Amino acid sequence: MNLYAVRALYDYEMARMRRTLVQSIIAPVISTSLYFVVFGSAIGSRITQVDGISYGAFIVPGLIMLSLLTQSVSNASFGIYFPKFVGTIYELLSAPVSPFEAVLSYVGAAATKSVILGTIILATAALFVHLQIHHPVWMLLFLVLTSVTFSLLGFIIGIWADNFEKLSLVPMLILTPLTFLGGSFYTIKMLPPVWQSISLFNPVVYLVSGFRWSFYSSGDVSLAASLGMTLLFMLLCLAVVYWIFRSGYRLKN
Amino acid sequence: MSETLQAGTSGSLAPAMEARGDVVISVSNLSKTYATGFQALKNINLDIRRGEIFGLLGPNGAGKTTLISIICGIVNPGAGRVLVDGYDIVRDYRKTRAIIGLVPQELTTDAFTTVCSAASLSRGLFGKPSNPQHIEKVLRELSLWERRNSMIMTLSGGMKRRVLIAKALAHEPTVLFLDEPSAGVDVELRRDMWQLIRKLRDAGVTIILTTHYIEEAEDMADRIGVIHKGELIVVEDKVELMRKLGKKQLVLHLLEPVERLPGELSGYSLALNNHGNELVYTYDTQAGRTGITALLTDLSRLGIRFNDLHTKQSSLEEIFVKLVGDRQ
Ligand SMILES: Nc1ncnc2c1ncn2[C@@H]1O[C@H](COP(=O)(O)OP(=O)(O)OP(=O)(O)O)[C@@H](O)[C@H]1O
Numbered sequence A: 001m002n003l004y005a006v007r008a009l010y011d012y013e014m015a016r017m018r019r020t021l022v023q024s025i026i027a028p029v030i031s032t033s034l035y036f037v038v039f040g041s042a043i044g045s046r047i048t049q050v051d052g053i054s055y056g057a058f059i060v061p062g063l064i065m066l067s068l069l070t071q072s073v074s075n076a077s078f079g080i081y082f083p084k085f086v087g088t089i090y091e092l093l094s095a096p097v098s099p100f101e102a103v104l105s106y107v108g109a110a111a112t113k114s115v116i117l118g119t120i121i122l123a124t125a126a127l128f129v130h131l132q133i134h135h136p137v138w139m140l141l142f143l144v145l146t147s148v149t150f151s152l153l154g155f156i157i158g159i160w161a162d163n164f165e166k167l168s169l170v171p172m173l174i175l176t177p178l179t180f181l182g183g184s185f186y187t188i189k190m191l192p193p194v195w196q197s198i199s200l201f202n203p204v205v206y207l208v209s210g211f212r213w214s215f216y217s218s219g220d221v222s223l224a225a226s227l228g229m230t231l232l233f234m235l236l237c238l239a240v241v242y243w244i245f246r247s248g249y250r251l252k253n
Numbered sequence B: 001m002s003e004t005l006q007a008g009t010s011g012s013l014a015p016a017m018e019a020r021g022d023v024v025i026s027v028s029n030l031s032k033t034y035a036t037g038f039q040a041l042k043n044i045n046l047d048i049r050r051g052e053i054f055g056l057l058g059p060n061g062a063g064k065t066t067l068i069s070i071i072c073g074i075v076n077p078g079a080g081r082v083l084v085d086g087y088d089i090v091r092d093y094r095k096t097r098a099i100i101g102l103v104p105q106e107l108t109t110d111a112f113t114t115v116c117s118a119a120s121l122s123r124g125l126f127g128k129p130s131n132p133q134h135i136e137k138v139l140r141e142l143s144l145w146e147r148r149n150s151m152i153m154t155l156s157g158g159m160k161r162r163v164l165i166a167k168a169l170a171h172e173p174t175v176l177f178l179d180e181p182s183a184g185v186d187v188e189l190r191r192d193m194w195q196l197i198r199k200l201r202d203a204g205v206t207i208i209l210t211t212h213y214i215e216e217a218e219d220m221a222d223r224i225g226v227i228h229k230g231e232l233i234v235v236e237d238k239v240e241l242m243r244k245l246g247k248k249q250l251v252l253h254l255l256e257p258v259e260r261l262p263g264e265l266s267g268y269s270l271a272l273n274n275h276g277n278e279l280v281y282t283y284d285t286q287a288g289r290t291g292i293t294a295l296l297t298d299l300s301r302l303g304i305r306f307n308d309l310h311t312k313q314s315s316l317e318e319i320f321v322k323l324v325g326d327r328q
């Protein structure tokens, strides 16, 4: 194991975040605050309670997931796409670094950013609503699992994309709808039965549900289903990454 | 040095040394066809000797970068095998890549980082613990130390080239590839660069460079390889190559111009230049007799007189053009 390389790459990626601090941290904090103003205060004043929780507090887990998903994907995809785009990837390819080590560094850095981001959003949310976290260890677990899984997905997208359009295509066309329809701002129990069934095909539902359970001990699906689906999705991403490196797909001629 | 000592004192090391021998890179039967179907390399066989400066020449698109990229691990090899220091570049990629440094042809740098952190990243990537003293030494040698905290995007093109060299040297490689290091580099930097390369060679680093400036290869390289359309058409000791393929010419400046060469001289390979004012005799330096004495005797017998003469040797450039021309 080339630990020096993992360290160096990880530090380098983290330095990139510090350079783009405003973009990486402040922007999501502002947008989260805006969600609170609009959904929590304006709309929430009419909805009052969901599952016995104030609407403002109810949307916190969903909001964090929303940011976590989009930021993990965009950070990780950009992290690997950028060197490909400017050509600096030559160095990684010529270094004594195994695919596993490369993924560990890039995905590790992107996931770290996401976890930090999630924590910041959580802290921001605490300013607006009264929060309670019933299962902090589970919360942390879901936070980390989701960050890693979607950083892996971002990594895959970054390798697959060969232009900037593609880089933003998947997040825009697939991820955003899935998160908005994934019960971030509502419980799927509010939907008509048909849509409830359809929603169960949306992986984000399981993430949000599990995460919300760790806060309020109630979710749309069971904890086991949430955890199972999250792990399944992570394994799926890992399998794709493994295949990418096995075949040298889009990295080497 | 220490290796020879060890080999001398410890018998068990001898076979390993023998296996590695003097060859640091061994390319055998290497071919490469890109996904487009284009065959960029055709059955390349090449040994690079430890500690030499090897000049790789060839016209645009010959396959130089492809060959280097395969050895460094950037492009997947097709058929064939490459050993670096006795290790296979695919199976033992960690061992082979750790000792190789590469200065790529294209100016590819991360614009948004500083010179120093770029060099430090490279060192880590290649598996070496951080060593600020070494990075400082390299940056000083490349006159980058003053700019160590500058963003790379604020540097000029020549300086970016130096950053690439610094990155390649950050992990103290024992084999260094320079893919057209002098492209877009001014005279002064080029001189500094060659000085550095000589210094590295003196320290035992093997250097493989490609260049379009043939004088450079002539100046620097110990051996020359010429690639043309994916084939390695010549590998020779530079001096030997120039001696073998180089022609020597005797140029006589005639007192009076000659319109046509007299038939008596048809046995010599002669040409009239400069409106008949110059008589050029091409001869083979390797032949036992050059024929100069006989020619001069014949000329004086025919009354062709001259007021000056000099000889010139063909440059590597001419050899190169001839080699490639012969192939076409
Ligand atoms: N990724 C690729 N896909 C298809 N063909 C390629 C690829 N890379 C290079 N080639 C082709 O392979 C041939 C050799 O290219 P290479 O870059 O090795 O040449 P070179 O000798 O380095 O040339 P130059 O002196 O211009 O740098 C060229 O004809 C080039 O078009």
Ligand SMILES: [Mg+2]
Binding pocket: B064, B065, B066, B105, B179
């Ligand atoms: Mg080239």
